[in-house]
Amino acid sequence: MKIFKLTYGLMAASVLALASCNLNEYPEFDDADAFVAIQQTSASVSENGDVVEIPVLLTSLSGLSGSVDFTITPAETAGAQEGVHYTILNDAKTLTFTKDAPSQSIRIKPIDNDTFGGDTKFTITLSNPQGVKLGATKSCLVTVEDDEHPLAFILGTMNAVGIDYFSNTSDPLNGTPEEWTATFEKDADDLSKVWIYGICSGGCSDSSPVYGIVNEDKTEIRIPVGQTTSKGSYDVILEGWYGPDGEEDIPAGGYITGKISADGTITITDWFGAHAYQSGTTTSAGWYAIEVGATFKKQ
Numbered sequence: 001m002k003i004f005k006l007t008y009g010l011m012a013a014s015v016l017a018l019a020s021c022n023l024n025e026y027p028e029f030d031d032a033d034a035f036v037a038i039q040q041t042s043a044s045v046s047e048n049g050d051v052v053e054i055p056v057l058l059t060s061l062s063g064l065s066g067s068v069d070f071t072i073t074p075a076e077t078a079g080a081q082e083g084v085h086y087t088i089l090n091d092a093k094t095l096t097f098t099k100d101a102p103s104q105s106i107r108i109k110p111i112d113n114d115t116f117g118g119d120t121k122f123t124i125t126l127s128n129p130q131g132v133k134l135g136a137t138k139s140c141l142v143t144v145e146d147d148e149h150p151l152a153f154i155l156g157t158m159n160a161v162g163i164d165y166f167s168n169t170s171d172p173l174n175g176t177p178e179e180w181t182a183t184f185e186k187d188a189d190d191l192s193k194v195w196i197y198g199i200c201s202g203g204c205s206d207s208s209p210v211y212g213i214v215n216e217d218k219t220e221i222r223i224p225v226g227q228t229t230s231k232g233s234y235d236v237i238l239e240g241w242y243g244p245d246g247e248e249d250i251p252a253g254g255y256i257t258g259k260i261s262a263d264g265t266i267t268i269t270d271w272f273g274a275h276a277y278q279s280g281t282t283t284s285a286g287w288y289a290i291e292v293g294a295t296f297k298k299q
Contacts, residue, residue, distance in 0.1 A: 005166045006203075006234075006276050006286030034060040036068050036097065037135030038126060044143040047085065048112040053105040054124060054140050056095055058132060063099025066132030070095065070106060073123045075141075080120035085144045086110050097132070108142065116148035119188075149186055151194060151214055153264040154221075154298070158182045162201065162294035165271070172246065172271075172292045182296055187211070196223070199238065203274025203288025205230035210238055214260070221266060222255040229274045234285050240272035243293055258296070266296040 036058045045052040058066060070093050074080055082088060089107035097104060106124055125139040149155065160182045167176035180201040187193035195209040208230050212223040223238070230236035240250040250256065250270065258266040273290030277283060 003165075003169070003287060003290070006288050033133075034058065034064050035133040035135035036066065036095075036126065036129060037137040038124070038140045039137070040140055041137060042141045042143070044145055045086075045108065045110050046145045046147050047110045048147045049110055049145075051089065051107055051109045052142075053107050054142070056104050056106065056126070058097040058102045059135070060097075060099075060102060060132075063102075064132060065096075065098045067094055067096045067130045068126045068132070068134065069093055069128040071125050071127055073125065075121035075123070078118055078120050080122040080142070080144050082122075084111065085113075085120045086122075086142075110144050112147065114148065116146055116150065119146050120144045150191055151186060151218070153218075154194065154214075154260060154266065155184050155186055157299045158184060158266075158296040159299050160198070160201070160294055160296050162291035164201070165273070165290035165292050166287075173244070175292055181299075184296075185209070192216075194221070199223070199229065200272070200274045200289040200291060203230055203236045203276065205232075205236075207231075208236075212258070219260050221258045221260060223258065223272075224253075224255045225250050225272075226252055230288075233279065234276040235279055235281075236274050236276045236288060238272065239275045240270050243269035243271050246271035246292065264298050267293075268295070269293045 039055040039057055043052055043054055072082055080086060087109045089109055095104040121143050123139050123141050126134055160180050161177055163175045164178045165172045168174055178201055180198060182196060182198035185195045192214050193211055195211050197206055197209045198204050199210050208228050210223060210227040210229060212221040214221050225238055225240050227238045229238050240256045242248045242250060256268060256270045256272045258268040260266050271292050274288040276285040276288060278285055
């Protein structure tokens with residue numbers, strides 16, 4: 001089978017004509033429209049992490065003063081309890097805004113309980129505005145991530161090192177090493193499953209992670225082939241060959257195998273890569289990357 005590498009083309013940039021305007025004209029903002037809003041709708045913190053701050057901002061050009069309260073509501077399922085899973089460090093659950101202090105923060109300190117119980121969640125909601133309106137963003141969902149997850153030792157950012165097949169197609173095992181970054185994230189429901197962002201050095205999209213299943217002994221991970229690693233102009237699919245010589249295709253329903261060491265390093269001897277197809281077809285458009293084996297090690 002002839003293998004060729006897909007390269008990215010350069011697109012000509014469009015030239016936009018700028019409409020004339022008076023740069024000295026500024027938009028006007030009426031303080032009657034001023035409001036207080038949380039600056040993000042979600043946040044997360046590891047239970048053994050540092051204090052997280054949720055910013056709350058008053059939009060006022062003239063320095064309007066006001067205040068809002070905030071309430072804490074545990075999620076109906078896996079609800080985080082104040083004093084058990086986290087502590088609120090604010091002196092009171094009222095935020096006061098002035099001309100000199102238009103921004104305030106809700107400060108949250110996670111509590112590490114040294115036992116695995118899964119992630120917990122709670123919602124912060126603004127209420128009872130005084131002297132100012134509430135904006136559209138009135139709540140923030142906060143997740144306290146349990147750091148005792150059974151696969152915690154392989155979760156997080158990994159430094160990946162592989163051999164670039166295309167650097168030496170006549171003798172791939174002696175090709176040029178290349179490095180990239182991959183991220184392993186836990187599954188929300190399955191304790192044996194991880195989601196991998198950046199499984200290959202190219203052809204992987206953050207919107208299309210692939211998953212792997214870790215065995216009960218936590219010594220092996222199996223990553224099924226046929227998963228989509230990117231979708232857009234091309235359909236990009238994870239494919240592989242049984243290593244270390246890459247002589248036999250891994251068939252549909254098969255998987256790439258990685259050995260997991262005690263320190264969380266994952267070693268894959270199979271060859272694998274991101275194969276691009278013309279969108280919606282089985283017509284090959286080439287490869288973004290082929291790794292002649294790879295090692296993933298936590299940073």
